[in-house]
Amino acid sequence: MLKRNFLHAALTGAIASSGSTALPAYAQNGPKASSGPILLTVSGLIGAGNRGALDPALDQMMAKQKIGFSKAHAFDFAMLTSMTAVTIKPTLEYDNKQHALRGPLLMDVMKASGVRPTEKTALLVRAVDGYAALVPVAEVIKRRFILATHLDGRPMALGGLGPLWAVYDADRFPDMTAKPVTERFSSCPWATYCVEVKDT
Numbered sequence: 001m002l003k004r005n006f007l008h009a010a011l012t013g014a015i016a017s018s019g020s021t022a023l024p025a026y027a028q029n030g031p032k033a034s035s036g037p038i039l040l041t042v043s044g045l046i047g048a049g050n051r052g053a054l055d056p057a058l059d060q061m062m063a064k065q066k067i068g069f070s071k072a073h074a075f076d077f078a079m080l081t082s083m084t085a086v087t088i089k090p091t092l093e094y095d096n097k098q099h100a101l102r103g104p105l106l107m108d109v110m111k112a113s114g115v116r117p118t119e120k121t122a123l124l125v126r127a128v129d130g131y132a133a134l135v136p137v138a139e140v141i142k143r144r145f146i147l148a149t150h151l152d153g154r155p156m157a158l159g160g161l162g163p164l165w166a167v168y169d170a171d172r173f174p175d176m177t178a179k180p181v182t183e184r185f186s187s188c189p190w191a192t193y194c195v196e197v198k199d200t
Contacts, residue, residue, distance in 0.1 A: 036077055036078055038076055039163055039164055040109070040192065041075075041195075042072060042073045042074075042109070042110065042194075043071070043196050044124075044195075045197040047113060049113075049114075051073070054068050054072075061193075067196070073112070073114070075109065075112075079112075080147065081149055085102050085104060085150075086102070086104065087100055087101070087102045088100075088148075088168065089171070093184065100150075100151070100153065101146065101148040101151055101167060102149065102153075105144065105147075106140055107140055120200055121136070122134050122137060124198060125188075133188070133189055134200070136200070143168040143169075144169070148162070148166075149163070163191075164192045165188065165192055167190070
């Protein structure tokens with residue numbers, strides 16, 4: 001069961017502001033096998049994938065969080081850091097200071113997974129503790145979410161905010177800066193490890 005499930009109603013506005021009723025098409029670049037420990041698993045409405053179905057015996061965390069899939073695209077650290085990186089500097093709620101977060105755009109990761117989004121597509125982003133946020137793709141694009149791999153120039157640690165964090169620069173958006181900093185990141189599960197692409 002999701003600890004929290006955030007549904008966002010900004011899809012129509014985000015699409016309208018772009019002047020188009022269609023979202024960009026994302027074509028798969030082709031499955032690529034990982035060579036290191038897997039940090040992110042993307043399932044749902046993806047391309048061919050590079051791994052098979054969830055194994056309840058070996059995929060223990062995902063099984064206990066009631067995740068299931070027949071195929072998925074798995075990413076290790078090297079695969080993610082080989083993508084073009086973006087740096088953002090949001091003020092974080094934990095110390096009320098700006099920090100540099102770096103990583104590929106979340107939609108670039110989805111592109112590498114073969115995702116072809118529509119106006120109904122959303123990403124169910126999960127953290128290792130079970131926290132989850134359902135984020136419309138239009139919002140992911142509008143706010144330029146990244147999948148952060150580095151914090152202040154260093155790889156993020158498991159046990160901290162990492163090793164991955166789906167996050168955006170809340171300081172760039174007036175509707176977010178009008179809120180207390182503690183209310184700006186509800187759609188950003190730190191310790192991100194799984195994303196399900198679905199239609200809403």
